Amino acid sequence: MAEQTAPRTLGTGPGRALIAVYGIFALSASARAAVQIGSKFSEAPLAYLLSAFAAAVYIVATVALARGGETWRRVALVSCSIELAGVVAVGLLSVFDAAAFPDDTVWTDFGRGYGYVPLVLPIIGLLWLRYAGRKPR
Amino acid sequence: MNGTLSGIVIALSLLVGAWALVDALRDRAPSRGQLIGLGVVEAALIVLLVAAAIAASGGDRPASAVTFLGYVVTIVCLPPLGWVLARLEPTRWGSVIIVVVCLTVPVLVLRLHQTWQVVTSG
Numbered sequence: 001m002a003e004q005t006a007p008r009t010l011g012t013g014p015g016r017a018l019i020a021v022y023g024i025f026a027l028s029a030s031a032r033a034a035v036q037i038g039s040k041f042s043e044a045p046l047a048y049l050l051s052a053f054a055a056a057v058y059i060v061a062t063v064a065l066a067r068g069g070e071t072w073r074r075v076a077l078v079s080c081s082i083e084l085a086g087v088v089a090v091g092l093l094s095v096f097d098a099a100a101f102p103d104d105t106v107w108t109d110f111g112r113g114y115g116y117v118p119l120v121l122p123i124i125g126l127l128w129l130r131y132a133g134r135k136p137r
Numbered sequence: 138m139n140g141t142l143s144g145i146v147i148a149l150s151l152l153v154g155a156w157a158l159v160d161a162l163r164d165r166a167p168s169r170g171q172l173i174g175l176g177v178v179e180a181a182l183i184v185l186l187v188a189a190a191i192a193a194s195g196g197d198r199p200a201s202a203v204t205f206l207g208y209v210v211t212i213v214c215l216p217p218l219g220w221v222l223a224r225l226e227p228t229r230w231g232s233v234i235i236v237v238v239c240l241t242v243p244v245l246v247l248r249l250h251q252t253w254q255v256v257t258s259g
Contacts, residue, residue, distance in 0.1 A: 016226040020234040023218055024241055028211045035207040 029055035154239025161232035
């Protein structure tokens with residue numbers, strides 16, 4: 001029973017709302033990366049590859065939250081952590097070394113172009129994974 | 138791009154979002170009316186995009202057609218995404234999902250407008 005609870009709760013209730021937000025980010029980050037790589041890749045290859053990477057992380061996080069289960073919970077944990085590390089690292093880099101990122105990515109300036117949601121989202125995600133992953137006793 | 142139509146889409150979306158917010162705060166699942174509202178928003182979006190396509194064929198084009206298309210793909214997927222997830226979640230969190238979607242649509246419509254205006258103003 002205890003084994004069943006964590007998987008079931010991960011993608012329901014607040015978790016489902018989280019899936020919606022992650023889904024929106026997966027969608028918009030993918031569209032952005034596709035546009036950047038498809039139309040002007042040579043202008044800023046590093047920034048655009050980073051866009052694609054960010055999109056991939058959002059997709060993995062969305063799927064992991066939706067699937068649930070212990071394995072997917074770990075996957076979600078890893079992808080939310082990468083996301084947090086990514087937004088902080090890219091945020092710092094874009095502030096201190098703007099030349100490294102001539103074009104914007106989701107994570108530039110700590111996600112300012114997206115209302116700082118990219119910075120807050122992984123934190124909420126990690127908190128939710130902690131909360132939903134607790135085994136009831 | 139048609140400003141009036143965009144305004145209608147934004148207003149409709151905010152209306153449905155506000156309605157869902159009230160339900161979320163009152164701990165209620167999304168009502169049938171809100172799901173229909175999402176459908177109305179989607180229909181209005183499609184009208185807006187068809188109007189944009191007609192305008193584009195008349196020579197009034199976005200600065201970067203690819204960027205514009207990227208936003209189009211994202212935005213038309215949103216109401217259906219919200220609809221499916223809200224149907225799966227018949228609790229207050231289903232209403233929260235509709236709020237999130239209905240707040241995202243206006244932002245994307247505005248971004249869509251920006252990609253269009255670069256050319257008409259320049």
